[in-house]
Amino acid sequence: MRVVLLGPPGAGKGTQAQVIAGQLGAPAISTGDIFRANVSGRTELGTKAKAYMDAGDLVPDEITVAMVRDRLAEPDAKAGFLLDGFPRTIAQAEQLRESLAELGNHLDCVLELVVDEEELVRRLSGRRMLVDGEWIQRDDDKPETVRHRLQVYREQTSPLSGFYEREGLLARIDAIGTVEEVTERALRALGRTPGAGAPARDSE
Ligand code: ADP
Secondary structure, three states: EEEEEEEEOOOHHHHHHHHHHHOOOOOOOEHHHHHHHHHHHOOHHHHHHHHHHHHOOOOOOHHHHHHHHHHHHHHHOOOEEEEOOOOOOHHHHHHHHHHHHOOOOOOOOOEEEEEOOHHHHHHHHHOOOOOEEEEEOOHOOOOHHHHHHHHHHHHHHHHHHHHHOOOOEEEEEEOOOOOOHHHHHHHHHHOOOOOOOOOOOOOO
16 A cells, blocks of 8 residues: 655654554655654765754755655565655655656555644654653754744645545544554554554465
8 A cells, every 4th residue: 555644743643654554564654764864874865954854944855855756666665655754745746646657656545644733732842752762852843943843834735635635535534542543543544454464474
């Protein structure tokens, strides 16, 4: 299955992406994680992306689109994937459709995680990540940057909801509740029985 996870910062995309991808037996591909790995590794891509990320702005499409195209061409993404954090603009969505069409493929579903803004601000300002045994706040989770990221989401990314609805691909998921409850709603929307796991291999 080829699935996109859509939703504002703080909606729980990263957490759900891991769990849902595990159930589908497909890789979870997070553009935010790829960018952060490049920033830590001080690669050329990381150097280009860092200033945009720290400001809470989107990294320009020409950088992001090429990066995703390369990632989707890797063998583990051939049979399916779950994209987290991409596309984030209509232009990226159109590029994704084109890249998939070149491979003779198309998206099967877009899951939109829906959370109200008050809850998002609360979640993001309290969020910490574990790095080398220490809990740290992401630079872009500072309150001013959080507000800016939500504004960027509203202006540039939220139109994707209508875009995918018109394509008949959108499933809206209420993302308030426990991680398990949200996963269950998402899997049902994908037509999967929660808890069934990835299909067993022949040799097993
Ligand atoms: P969140 O969903 O919590 O905002 P992500 O980890 O998905 O965070 O992304 C962090 C940052 O990485 C974004 O604020 C943006 O600067 C950059 N980024 C990630 N994905 C994209 C994308 N598809 N297009 C442009 N920039 C992106």
